[in-house]
Amino acid sequence: MKQKSVLKQITKSREFSLVIVLIVLCVVATILNPSFISPTNIAQIFRNNALTMVMSVGMLCVLLTGGIDISVASILAFSGMVVGMLLKYKVLENTLLLFVIGSVIGIVCGLLNGLIISKGNVAPIISTMGFMYIWRGLAYVISNNQWASGADVVGYSDFGADGAVGPYIIIAVVFIAGFIILKWTKVGRKIYAVGSNAEAARVSGINVDGVLIYTYVIMGFLSGLCGALSVSIYASAQPNMQYGLEMDIIASCVIGGVSMSGGRGSVVGTFLGALILALITRALPLVGIDAIAQNMVKGILILAVVVLNVVTQRMMDRANLERREM
């Protein structure tokens, strides 16, 4: 009985330890630069990481099912490029409509991933790897070597402009909706069930293929939405936009305690993970690390966290064994 409560405590305290890491980070950053925790700086951090945060909720769902999606940054680029081109050639200027178009593109991309992974029985890494190049390539193709600049998207960019509330609202809505859906609805719990034990889910009457499909559709939807959002925030659209963003998103989830083998992870943890990653990247220049090294730091962070997870798990197992009576 004792070992179980310890296990429970540790899994429960994952979020708690993340909060501690967050506080330590803030304290260290404040010592290095007293204005780090100013409202404007915090607002900047959220705005600059809006895409990562929003999409990490989708990635959480995908990882919960035991899958992975590395095509998200390409979906974002394709959707963003479509929005950018529509604006550039003045086909459409209604902000809401453009966001809807971006989201629909994302949904279609996600649906394709979901169908191929569930109905075609293809490993998620393989399918999304293929689409990673397909959507990115198509973003280049539709751009026709053009890009949408600030002048092209004037008006549209007001939604995500510095000081506008748009991005913050989207972040808040996505996290709150994600929290409610994953914690309190059947739709959300089915995602956990499929990731924890797909065979059991099938036997108990859950449509596993259906769950996988809507999980990738959610991911696609958020990616498409972020495509439109990205154009608004950065007031430009290029085919190579947000290249490598999938790594930030996966890193956020991994830091937030989402298991790569499925079934374990929470929205709160993901939020904290994304926030920690955002603070670290923001704080790197303070300790004299070049912006150019950011990618490497993220890679090392992912590796360090997953290795740390394994090591603590092993230590816990060993402690449990030693406690066992003989």
Added chain:
Amino acid sequence: MAEDYILELKGITKIFPGVKALNNVQFQLKRGEVHALMGENGAGKSTFIKVITGVHAAEEGEMFLNGKKVRFKGPRDAQAAGIAAVYQHPTSYPELSVTENIFMGHEIRKFGMIQWNVMNQEAQKLLDRLDADFSPTEEMGALSVAQQQMVEIAKALSTKAKIIILDEPTAALTQSESEKLYRIVDQLKEEGVSIIFISHRFEDMYRLASRVTVFRDSQYIGTYDVDGITNADLIKAMVGREITDMYPKPDVKIGKEIFRIEGMTRTGYFKDVSLNVHAGEIVGLSGLVGAGRTEVMESVCGITKPNAGKVYLDGKQCKIRQPLDAMKEGIILLPEDRQKEGLILNWGLGQNVTLPIQSELAHSGFNDTAAEKKVAKQYLEEVDTKAVSIYDPASSLSGGNQQKVVVAKALAQKNMKVVIMDEPTKGVDVGAKAEIYAIMGELAKKGYGIIMISSEMPEIIGMCDRIYVMCKGRITGCLNRNEATQESILQLSMEKGNTKKEVAQG
């Protein structure tokens, strides 16, 4: 209607690509009875259960529930009709809480929102009914197999099931845990639940069931009153023939000691285990599931690393760090889980047999396929495998024949001195069991040392010269052939408080 049947199935036929898994079978379940379903592995019991629970749709046949004809499109329909199944391997969600495992698929909701507090309370009530010793908020993966099974039963109860199907529920349970399960089943029966019970253990059937239905080779053989049928008749119904000498233990002259382990210890699994084996001797290693028997032998064979302990072969100490070292010394393990540990199921039999010795047969790293084929044929025929060619995939064989392939794989390793068989007859049907015992006898005659781990009392008493008994990771005693009885073994398997203290002091 003469009898009050709650569930009746007629003329059920289920076809999988290439095989008829069920051929025109029938079944009747009386209201409030416990009905045992027996048969050899592959007789079609599990498929039949899945037809009842709507997982599989039968090609032919009818099903009546309370006298009304029903047709289930999926597991959901069966659930709604009050049929719940507790499968052989707990089909749980290890990362989720007990409550969630119980209510998965029929959560209590208000305005579409899951009511966690209400569900936790309900789960607690169900667990109290089953006299469970854990809380509903615990993580499923942290529970023991017996506890997980209890959750599965609670899950069945939560759906207000009128018919509960238990598929080999005692297979992974210890004696005392089985007793607890028996009590739960009795209690359910009193509450008016009808129960279908699949088991290999005659003990379960006698203790619980009032009637028994036997399947053989995908066909219905008959339904009998438990009080009116003898053990032998039942075996005959299951196997299709009589088995006269189940345990052909040959009289072998026991030679000198060839194998000895001393002070084997692995933290949390077993402590200070010592035993020895003589040439031509069959040594049993008994005890309850979870006593650490498999773990000891896996450490001996280098599969896991022990914290302490020495292994001697022919009086010389050998260093074993990995499986290959043990194999080179001549200590061969036939692992417990054939399908996961013993065989590569999608490979042909031939390559399975020669996998450990391919390097010995090879010339400077290049495989000698001609030699491999010859060796594979020789040993597969020696153990009399029922197969057409060495290219048959291992997955196409029955459990018993798969076990024979594992034996052939061991025999092909010419330097074999000691062979450790871990549950060699688990999941093997009665007919093939006898053949495996015969092979063991042959090996003993040839002067090999044999260690057999088994949870089945009759086979361990029937086949072994000496029996070591383990309890909670320690050897609690060693019985000679003439002093071994079910009672004496059981007593050593369940050593209680004060003796443990003595051991700890000593």
Added chain:
Amino acid sequence: MAGKSGREISITSNKSALSRVLSWEGALVLIFIAVNILGVILSENYTAANVLRQMPRYLAEIFILFPMGYILILADIDISVGSIVCLSATMACFAGNAGLPFPVVILVCLLVGLICGAINGAILAKFTELPSMIVTLATQIIFRGIAEMSMGSGGTVSYTNSADLIPLTTMVGPFPISFFGVVIAAVIFIVVLSKTTFGRKLYAIGSNKTAAYYAGIKVEKIRFIVFSLAGLMSGFCALVLLSVLFSANTTTGQGFEMEVIAMAVFGGIATTGGKGNLVGGFIAAFIIVCLRVALGLINMNTQLILVIIGLMLIIAVLMPGISQRIKTMKKMAKQS
């Protein structure tokens, strides 16, 4: 010497399995021919001599195909190979620009690759709980990150003593020398996979890792060797790439992992492990190379070519499932 019941077990294989395998490779050859016909139709410059001259640019990746095939057979994946190519090429440029003799530069290039691969392998062998996907995902950005850092803000580095690289571009008859490199590597990797105990062990691990371990195979050692091999071959790839491009930049090697996985899967290797061989992959590689040469000749956008290869990957991984479905449908139809 038959068993007690006198039952004989045959040792002659039934041919149908063999012929089925052959038919897939046969189909690949047909596709190869079709692609060449397509090339001739698309561009009048699509001649044998031209194709062979253009080839080295695309050949480089094929070096990675072979170890990637091994990795997929192990039921693992390595998506860091493209980044290893980038890092190896970058380091080779720095070594060459520092005035080191060319053989030493080659050594640096291969060694960097080998070390990167060994790092992957060591992490995977040490922390067996981790899937290779997540480990190589992390090292993918780490390796490229190191290259980015050493290149600095310019994001590119060129090989100044380009004369050094000339020997790598010599033509032997009509064939570029790198073509022979690929063929030699192909022969070695194919023979090792199909004829040696090492190859058999790869299949054993990919089919059932636990059973392989119980049968005395040193699973972690073999995974370490194979991932190291992937690094080493990425070094070779970087070398050939340098001889064509004379420089490295932050995007060097991007997408290589997808292309070689596409080649392997297209060639009949299952991503679930334990199945397939490299002969098909080798033919598939040349299908893709010829396709790229043809599309390059008509100046097709390189990004669009990546789209096509991505689509080929998706179709290739879907194929086994589709053919399986057709087979069961046929069987069902026969039974009823």
